[in-house]
Amino acid sequence: MENLKNTLKIISFDVDGTLVDLEYNDLIWFKEIPELVAKKKKISFERSLKFVHEEYTKLGEHNLNWYDINYWISYFGLEISPNKIFEKYEPQVQIYPEVIPLLEELKKNFILIVITAMPREFLIPKMKKLEKYFKFSFSALSDFKELKNSEIYSKISKALNVHPEQILHIGDHWEFDYLAAQKAGMNAIYLDRSNTKKGKYIIHNLGEVKKIIEDINL
Numbered sequence: 482m483e484n485l486k487n488t489l490k491i492i493s494f495d496v497d498g499t500l501v502d503l504e505y506n507d508l509i510w511f512k513e514i515p516e517l518v519a520k521k522k523k524i525s526f527e528r529s530l531k532f533v534h535e536e537y538t539k540l541g542e543h544n545l546n547w548y549d550i551n552y553w554i555s556y557f558g559l560e561i562s563p564n565k566i567f568e569k570y571e572p573q574v575q576i577y578p579e580v581i582p583l584l585e586e587l588k589k590n591f592i593l594i595v596i597t598a599m600p601r602e603f604l605i606p607k608m609k610k611l612e613k614y615f616k617f618s619f620s621a622l623s624d625f626k627e628l629k630n631s632e633i634y635s636k637i638s639k640a641l642n643v644h645p646e647q648i649l650h651i652g653d654h655w656e657f658d659y660l661a662a663q664k665a666g667m668n669a670i671y672l673d674r675s676n677t678k679k680g681k682y683i684i685h686n687l688g689e690v691k692k693i694i695e696d697i698n699l
């Protein structure tokens with residue numbers, strides 16, 4: 482039984498900064514929204530960007546509303562549907578080059594899932610080319626009304642009916658991916674694309690995942 486409990490069954494991925502680059506989000510937060518605000522307030526784009534940026538920072542990433550485009554649309558008094566914005570930038574979604582080959586390989590032996598902090602609507606354009614690889618997707622915000630914390634990871638492993646040790650979560654946020662998943666008892670990999678941190682379960686490219694899976698499954 483012990484052996485069974487320790488066998489890795491599920492590989493979980495964060496989405497932004499892990500599977501797809503941040504360009505799509507950045508275009509929405511730092512181009513589209515400030516453009517709309519500039520038009521509404523009749524100010525320059527530069528001034529609007531500074532203002533919008535300050536408002537994002539004031540709220541901060543520990544506040545759920547920070548992730549919610551509907552919140553910002555109404556906060557800035559804009560008249561646009563989020564879907565219109567999502568569609569406009571959909572061609573800009575960029576999947577990291579090592580992602581598809583890795584998923585092709587992993588899908589043979591594991592159930593693949595995604596866990597994102599972002600609302601589900603943000604997931605749709607990004608997952609168009611990727612969704613066929615994933616059996617389940619979880620949005621911390623839409624499904625649990627919370628940030629990606631250790632309780633969310635525990636709830637997900639319960640929902641999937643596996644021990645947390647049977648899940649490996651991979652993500653690029655030190656606190657919300659690496660520490661939170663680890664605290665819930667999962668195996669966790671910190672993807673540090675900036676190449677600044679070093680350690681056993683810290684990688685700089687998703688290509689390094691397979692080696693770690695082999696180590697865990699030994």
Ligand SMILES: [Mg+2]
Nearest residue numbers: 495497498653
């Ligand atoms: Mg991320």
